[in-house]
Structure formats: C-alpha cells, structure tokens
Amino acid sequence: DAGVTQSPTHLIKTRGQQVTLRCSPKSGHDTVSWYQQALGQGPQFIFQYYEEEERQRGNFPDRFSGHQFPNYSSELNVNALLLGDSALYLCASSRGQGGTEAFFGQGTRLTVV
Amino acid sequence: AQSVTQLGSHVSVSEGALVLLRCNYSSSVPPYLFWYVQYPNQGLQLLLKYTSAATLVKGINGFEAEFKKSETSFHLTKPSAHMSDAAEYFCAVSALQGAQKLVFGQGTRLTINP
Numbered sequence: 035d036a037g038v039t040q041s042p043t044h045l046i047k048t049r050g051q052q053v054t055l056r057c058s059p060k061s062g063h064d065t066v067s068w069y070q071q072a073l074g075q076g077p078q079f080i081f082q083y084y085e086e087e088e089r090q091r092g093n094f095p096d097r098f099s100g101h102q103f104p105n106y107s108s109e110l111n112v113n114a115l116l117l118g119d120s121a122l123y124l125c126a127s128s129r130g131q132g133g134t135e136a137f138f139g140q141g142t143r144l145t146v147v
Numbered sequence: 148a149q150s151v152t153q154l155g156s157h158v159s160v161s162e163g164a165l166v167l168l169r170c171n172y173s174s175s176v177p178p179y180l181f182w183y184v185q186y187p188n189q190g191l192q193l194l195l196k197y198t199s200a201a202t203l204v205k206g207i208n209g210f211e212a213e214f215k216k217s218e219t220s221f222h223l224t225k226p227s228a229h230m231s232d233a234a235e236y237f238c239a240v241s242a243l244q245g246a247q248k249l250v251f252g253q254g255t256r257l258t259i260n261p
Contacts, residue, residue, distance in 0.1 A: 038190075067247070076151075076237050076251030077191070090248050124190055131247060134179065134198045138190040 036061065038127050038139035046145045047115050055110040055142045059127030066108040067136065068100060069124040077124055083108050084131050112144075120146045149174045149240045153252035161260045166210075166225040168255050170238030173219065179241035180221040181249065182212055186234045194236075197221060208232070233259045 039058045047053050059066050065084045069077035079092035083102035097113045106127075112119055122143050126136040154169035172178055179198050183191040195206025202214040212223045221238060235256050239249040 065247075067249075069249075074254075076239075076253050077249070079248050079250070082247060092248070126191075126249075128247070133247075134196060135193060136181075136247075136249065137193070138183075140190045 038063075038125055038137050040123075040125050040139040040142050042142060043140065044143045044145075046147060049115055049117060049146055051115050052111065052113045053115060053144060055112075055123050055125075055144070056107065057110070057125030057127075057139060058107045059125075060137045063127035063129050063133075063137070064106050065128045065131055065133060066102060066106065067126045067128070068108070068110045069126065070094075071122040071124055071141070073121070080110070082131075089131065115146045117146050120144060149178070149250045151238050151240050151250055151252035153236075153238050153255050155255055156253060157256045157258065159258040159260060160228050162230055163227050166223070166228045166232065166257065168223040168236050168238075168257065170212075170221045170223065170252060171219055172221060172238070172240045174240055180212075180214060181239040181241070182206065182210070182221075182223050183237045183239060183251075184234050185237065185254075191237065194223070228257075228259050230259050230261065233257055 041056045067082040068080040071077040082090040086102045099111045102108045122141040124141045125139045128136045150173045152171045181196045182194040195204045197214045205211045235254045238252045
C-alpha cells in the first residue's frame, strides 16, 4: 500500500516564478492538507482540501492556492515566488474531515534563488 | 486559538537512559494531541495520538505520552533510549476535531550519546 507520495522531491526556482507541487494521498484517504516547514521550524498549515474544495486555510497569502482532483490527488501552486518561500512543503492525507490520523509524505524541498 | 510549546529545542541523553520530551498546549476546545518524529530529509511519522480516550497513550518504537489536563501537558517518554531514536520530534494540537489543521511546536532535536 503506497503511502502519501509527493513530487518532485527537490525544486529550484527563481524569485518571481510560479511553482506547482503535487501530492497523491494514501489509498482510501480523501482529505489532503498542505504544510510549509521552514528550516529549523515546525510545519505550518497552509490549507486543506476535501471534496475538491478548500475547507480550511491557514495564515498564508493568496499567492498560495491549490486544487483537488476527483481522484483525491492535490496540487499546491505558489505564484510570484519570494526568497522566503524556500521551505519543505509537506502534504498530509486523512480519511474524512474528522479523521484522527494524518499521514505525511516525504515532502518537496523548494529553493527560491 | 490553539498553540503548542515544546520546552527545549535540543535534548541529549545517553543510550539506555530515559527520554523525556516536554510539550505544553493551549486549546480553547478539548484537544486532540499528537507526537510526530522526523528523520533527516524525510517527512513526518506519527508516533502516537491522544483523542480523548485513555490519558496514557502508547505509540510505536516504545514511546508513550500522558495527557494531563490540569497541567495542559502531553510529554513524550521512552524508558531506554536507542541510537536509532536520534531525530527531530514535534508535538502538535489539532485546531479542529480529528487530525485537521494541526498546529505544531517548534520541535525538539533528540541526540543520543553512545
């Protein structure tokens, strides 16, 4: 049983560019959440998708947007990249909005230069 | 609003010694609490969770944690440290029911001395 998979694993972008990160949830899971983990910090919640809609959002600007597809996979898009967007982006999946266990992927390391 | 404070950004113990990682939380609703472990260049792995059932929670790899409402604490312990326990540990509280919108602490780096 494949767990949560994220792609790509590493990415280097230039300031001002746009980036798309991808996540496939664990089998049987229908809810996807995205987190940003800056170096030396704990992860911070970006947003959550359930039934193809954004259900919860953290304190992130509109430059951060997402999408969930009918197969429950998800994308995170970041526009107008800033140096401060450099971080590990983690995807987590769970079963239903009230699921009591979130499984995390390995993350995508984004470096903005 | 929910928040988590992990006391000690770095903890060092000898192999075979007791591991104690401290976590205090603040929550406006009955909390769901979690401990995650992160090895270098990897994602987060769930160690254990408290979801309003038994206050002493047992997890994987010999770890356990006790929910103490009066102290708003959820400290993580392991009786005997192993070299493979060296990693970053994160305590998290859920802002909503279940594992949704997790609020993480800053993390504690655990080093094991031979």
